[in-house]
Amino acid sequence: xxxxxxxxxxxxxxxxxxxxCEMQVETMGKxxxxxxxxxxxxxxxxxxxxxxxxxxxxxxxxxxxxxxxxANETGALPIGEFExxxxxxxxxxxxxxxxxxxSSARVLVVGAGGLGCELLKDLSMSGIRNVDVIDLDTIDVTxxxxxxxxxxxxxxxxxxxxxxxxxxxxxxxxxVTPHHGMxxxxxxxxxxxFNCIISGLDNVQARRWLNATVCGLVQLDEDGDPDPSxxxxxxxxxxxxxxxxxxxxxxxxxxxxxxxxxxxPPQTSYPLCTIAETPRRPEHCxxxxxxxxxxxxxxxxKLDTDxxxxxxxxxxxxxxxxxxxxxxxxxxxxxxxxxxxIIPAVASTNAIIAAACVHEVTKLLSYYSQQLNTYMxxxxxxxxxxxxxxxxxxxxxxxCTEAVRKMTISKTMTLNEFMQTLKxxxxxxxxxxxxxxxxxxxxxxxxxxxxxxxxxxDIALSALVSAGEQLTVTDPSIxxxxxxxSIAFEN
Numbered sequence: 268x269x270x271x272x273x274x275x276x277x278x279x280x281x282x283x284x285x286x287x288c289e290m291q292v293e294t295m296g297k298x299x300x301x302x303x304x305x306x307x308x309x310x311x312x313x314x315x316x317x318x319x320x321x322x323x324x325x326x327x328x329x330x331x332x333x334x335x336x337x338a339n340e341t342g343a344l345p346i347g348e349f350e351x352x353x354x355x356x357x358x359x360x361x362x363x364x365x366x367x368x369x370s371s372a373r374v375l376v377v378g379a380g381g382l383g384c385e386l387l388k389d390l391s392m393s394g395i396r397n398v399d400v401i402d403l404d405t406i407d408v409t410x411x412x413x414x415x416x417x418x419x420x421x422x423x424x425x426x427x428x429x430x431x432x433x434x435x436x437x438x439x440x441x442x443v444t445p446h447h448g449m450x451x452x453x454x455x456x457x458x459x460x461f462n463c464i465i466s467g468l469d470n471v472q473a474r475r476w477l478n479a480t481v482c483g484l485v486q487l488d489e490d491g492d493p494d495p496s497x498x499x500x501x502x503x504x505x506x507x508x509x510x511x512x513x514x515x516x517x518x519x520x521x522x523x524x525x526x527x528x529x530x531x532p533p534q535t536s537y538p539l540c541t542i543a544e545t546p547r548r549p550e551h552c553x554x555x556x557x558x559x560x561x562x563x564x565x566x567x568x569k570l571d572t573d574x575x576x577x578x579x580x581x582x583x584x585x586x587x588x589x590x591x592x593x594x595x596x597x598x599x600x601x602x603x604x605x606x607x608x609i610i611p612a613v614a615s616t617n618a619i620i621a622a623a624c625v626h627e628v629t630k631l632l633s634y635y636s637q638q639l640n641t642y643m644x645x646x647x648x649x650x651x652x653x654x655x656x657x658x659x660x661x662x663x664x665x666x667c668t669e670a671v672r673k674m675t676i677s678k679t680m681t682l683n684e685f686m687q688t689l690k691x692x693x694x695x696x697x698x699x700x701x702x703x704x705x706x707x708x709x710x711x712x713x714x715x716x717x718x719x720x721x722x723x724x725d726i727a728l729s730a731l732v733s734a735g736e737q738l739t740v741t742d743p744s745i746x747x748x749x750x751x752x753s754i755a756f757e758n
Contacts, residue, residue: 401448406421675756
């Protein structure tokens with residue numbers, strides 16, 4: 268399925284089958300003649316003689332050691348020139364010399380969930396030894412059906428720490444360093460220390476923050492061109508049921524995650540009157556339990572969506588509500604999905620997307636093949652289909668461009684209404700701070716500054732700034748970056 272679905276690179280199968288072919292050759296060389304007999308009956312056939320001197324075929328070593336007409340510099344997104352390296356004395360990617368491009372690189376995996384487990388496995392089989400993994404979550408029993416690095420005894424433990432320990436134990440050549448915590452807790456210098464970052468995050472806000480942080484690392488020269496030594500590529504992967512995507516982001520060169528923000532649909536919400544008065548679906552009953560019943564029962568405690576006890580309470584209340592209105596279909600898994608906004612995960616989709624992401628990482632580091640330019644979509648709902656296309660940069664992207672955004676507003680629009688426009692519009696800001704070159708209009712933090720600037724919220728923006736004046740906007744979602752907006756007023 269991997270080979271068929273991700274056909275955008277002719278040599279894709281070689282990366283996917285590296286470990287299986289290497290293991291098959293090694294295993295076949297160790298099997299005895301008696302094991303190879305047909306049904307153990309000597310009269311029916313003779314033992315097969317296996318030539319153990321044959322080199323492993325379909326190996327990543329094959330790509331790294333041979334000149335290629337499809338090298339990185341021949342593609343639409345060239346980032347380096349491929350130089351084949353001799354690996355005559357090596358038989359598996361685990362034996363790569365420490366000085367090779369793959370074994371000496373440092374790669375960060377962001378997220379150790381369903382996609383993250385697959386990413387770590389594929390990296391360990393591709394000769395990339397130095398890997399860091401960061402994740403805030405702990406292991407839940409519902410993770411065990413697809414997140415194969417975890418076991419029953421690991422429930423409640425840190426995903427990053429358990430995943431790292433498992434890989435290091437199973438693959439002695441690996442050096443996986445875990446980080447249990449939020450990605451926002453790390454300084455920009457932490458992300459700058461890696462050669463490549465693979466994102467396996469499951470929410471838009473965290474991906475926006477990571478994208479903005481890494482784009483902010485890029486330094487521009489006097490001509491405004493990015494310094495290649497400060498660029499840390501991001502390979503972003505995501506899955507949703509039987510669909511998924513893999514994307515290559517070269518900060519300040521290709522489109523970034525923020526450029527495609529408009530493509531994400533709004534999160535599902537349910538009208539309060541419906542869930543309170545006329546529930547019709549199991550989701551309505553679940554929403555009633557955690558939106559209305561939980562605050563009444565536990566007014567001083569916030570619902571912990573990672574607590575099995577809390578989720579069991581919500582599930583039981585939802586079942587009671589469903590029985591009252593004769594609604595079927597409330598399950599514990601559905602409760603988890605509604606409360607945590609979980610999209611059903613399919614293990615095979617995670618495997619395909621992770622393989623595509625790691626494939627792009629190996630090309631970014633060694634240049635042995637053409638780079639994905641820039642987006643690959645996989646659709647497996649009704650068959651196996653994928654296609655690639657170039658996701659163009661947004662001309663006024665607040666993250667990867669220096670463009671000044673122009674906005675025309677009413678003279679009567681207040682600062683508070685303008686801020687709401689920034690939140691509800693295509694920028695999708697969360698808590699903007701606004702200032703001009705000479706004064707601060709509003710700052711939500713710290714509390715003292717918020718109190719001092721709160722009076723401006725109800726004042727018309729035309730009374731605070733003049734036409735054509737630029738506003739500098741900062742927001743947590745575009746961490747470390749600022750957005751420049753030129754204001755014009757309607758006649």
